[in-house]
Amino acid sequence: MTTQRSLTSALAAQIEQAIQSQGGWIGFDKYMALALYTPGLGYYANDLRKFGTMPHGVKGGGSDFVTAPEMTPLFGQTLAAQVAQALQVTQTREVWEFGAGSGALALQLLDALDASGVAVQTYTIVDLSGTLRERQQKTLVAHARKVRWVSALPETMQGVLVGNEVLDAMPVKLLARTGGVWHERGVACEMSQTGEPGRFVWQDRPTALRPPVDIPGAHDYLTEIHPQMEAFIRTLAGTLIRGAAFFIDYGFPEAEYYHPQRHMGTVMCHRGHLADADPLALVGLKDITAHVNFTALALAAQEAVTSPEPAQEVGTLGYTSQARFLMNAGLLSKLEYATLAERGMALKLISEHEMGELFKVIGFYKGAPWQALGFAQGDRTPTL
Secondary structure: OHHHHHHHHHHHHHHHHHHHHOOOOEEHHHHHHHHHHOOOOOOOOOOOOOEOOOEOOOOOOOEOEOOHHHHOOHHHHHHHHHHHHHHHHHOOOEEEEEOOOOOHHHHHHHHHHHHOOOOOOEEEEEOOOHHHHHHHHHHOHHHOOOEEEEOOOOOOEEEEEEEEOOHHHOOOEEEEEEOOEEEEEEEEEEOOOOOOOOEEEEEEEEOOOOOOOOOOOOOOEEEEEOHHHHHHHHHHHHHEEEEEEEEEEEEEOHHHHOOOOOOEOOOEEEEOOEEEOOOOOOOOOOEEEOOEEHHHHHHHHHHOOOOOOHHHOEEEEEEEEHHHHHHHOOHHHHHOOOOHHHHHHHHHHHOHHHHHOOEEEEEEEEOOOOOOHHHOOOOOHHHO
């Protein structure tokens, strides 16, 4: 507990310094970036455990949330069928994973691809966290010859790109409509009477920024826009010479994301397998996320195209629920040989009231379009 207090105090001091250097206010995207990625202190950069099936206080626990690969290896084994098809169609031999977490998904993909005889020359992990990189290296020791780590994108790349729950952790800007006027919601620091660092507080400033669609009604409304995520996707689409990309995350198409009734936004925090909506408290000790606007994702990929050459075409392979994607890719056939316990965990991946509907999968191609296995049925691309 002392270590946690020391960590959050040190991180809070750095954030306070950043706020003061910017005249007493920073946008929420800047705050979120500092809270998650400040070297050695931010949530994804410190030594505290994040991933696992058991929360703090439980024997063998200590994690804050569980991702699909941590729940069951059937997730990665099923995704591997789609990756294998993409490698074959695009005639590439490289896999890139963004934000690899504990390394569980990488291990599942590499094991499954090896078992099916699919040749992967290199498996590159792009991860900013040195602590997580150490954990990944231990997890992937059996594939050490194939795996490499980078902290930045090369000028060009080719292969199949995978990202599971990575986009939701990218900093977002908060927009608040109050009394009919749009503001950018940012963070200030309220000093204590003793002069010691105080607590972080919300502060709104009028802005010309707007959500991508008009939101009917005059009621107060809080939401997010995703300039960093969009820039990331544009960069990927421009950097990728040939290949495909698959992103799995929770979110909605634009019409649902900015629904008039979604007036409290989607920013959430996770700690000890509990969720809360206060990112200003316990900084560095809990995850901060926002749902993904999948329409913005698809548009950003298409905006990156500057060449009229067919070989440089970027397009959407498909967009569907995680449940439909996994079933299309063969999950149900794998359950025939699974134990009862394994079936129970796998069913959480496709159950509508668990992860099956909230999580979506979107795929992109660079080159020529083709029919991706995971979107063979139930493609929702027209809803984007």
